[in-house]
Amino acid sequence: MAVRPASSIISLTNPLTSSTLSHIRHTLNAAYSSAEHSPEYTYDPAETHAAVLLPLCNVNNQPGILLEVRGKLRTHSGEVSFPGGRVDKTDASSLEAALRETHEEVGIHPDQVEILGRFGPPQLSLGGMRVWPYVGFIHPQPQRRRVTEVNTDDHTPLPSLPMSSLALSQREVAFAFHLPLSAVVSPPRLHAYQFRGTEPYWAIDVSDIIASAETSDKDPLKRDEVGGGREGRLEAWGLTGWYLNCFFRTIGVYR
Incomplete structure (x- = not known):
């Protein structure tokens, strides 16, 4: 498992543009369109479903991903996650569920989101x-x-997204932060994990990023709200970390 930023289809330091979004959309379509009809991508109505959004954005002209630290919930309390949640009966699709949950959790309206594609499995x-x-x-x-x-x-x-424009759900979200793409290729913050004990992936230590963001945030993250990660680190790991790795492998950042 290795990192190869030079092979990425997009810049990890320059702001995202219409051109880079087009490249991401094309790459996701090329990588996953043929898999849509495979059994592992079949939407089984007998199962309980959830959907998440990997939200790319520019913040202060830096490309990155908007992530959350979950509030004190019954599951995964205090962990780093994407916006998202359970697909309800009122949702027309799993995509609509991801957009609804993003709106409820961080205040981003569905019409602010330009969908680039789905990945997986x-x-x-x-x-x-x-x-x-x-x-x-x-x-x-x-x-x-x-x-x-x-x-x-x-x-x-x-245009950059002002972090001050977010409206966080007091119940579901303890903190929201921007993970710069340049940070995901920084060896000191990458820690080797195995997803479900078999598949290797990088967990991404975001402790310093959150600490830095807190200095200018009116509602700093309470330390007792943090959970997940090893050796006291706050990490994007588990299913969130796995999906980040899937995305980064697809666009050529990881291999």
């Missing part, structure tokens, strides 16, 4: 739910269309 959570992951870019303002065909030659940086 969907895994069972420890709670027995089949989790469907989607990738989207978060615009600071609602867009007329969430999915657009963009100019692949447009290298203008897309």
Whole structure:
């Protein structure tokens, strides 16, 4: 298992643009379109389902991913996670569930999300739910269309998302932070884990990123709200870490 940032289809330091979103959309489609009809991607209505959003965004002109630290909940309390949750009967699809949950948890309206694709395969959570992951870019303002065909030659940086614009669910989210893409190739923060005891992946230590974000946040994270990770680290690990690795392998950051 290795890191190879030079092979990534996008820059890990320059702001995301319409061109880079187009490359990500094309890469996800090429990697997973043929898998849509395989058994592991079949949506079984007899199962309980959940959906998460991997939310790409620019913050202060840095490309990265918006992540949460979960509140004091019955499961995975205090852990790093994506926005998302259980698919309800009122949801038209797992994608709609991911968008609804993102709105409820961090205040991002569905029309702010430009969907780039789905990846996977969907895994069972420890709670027995089949989790469907989607990738989207978060615009600071609602867009007329969430999915657009963009100019692949447009290298203008897309607007940054003000972290102060988020409206966190007091019950579900203890903290929200921006994980810069450049941080996911930093060896000191990468720790080798095995997903479900078999598949190797990198857990990403975000302790310092959160500590830095807290210095300017009006509602700092309470230390007793933190859980997960080893040796006192706050990490993106477990299913969240696994899906981050799946995404980074797809776009060529990890191999």
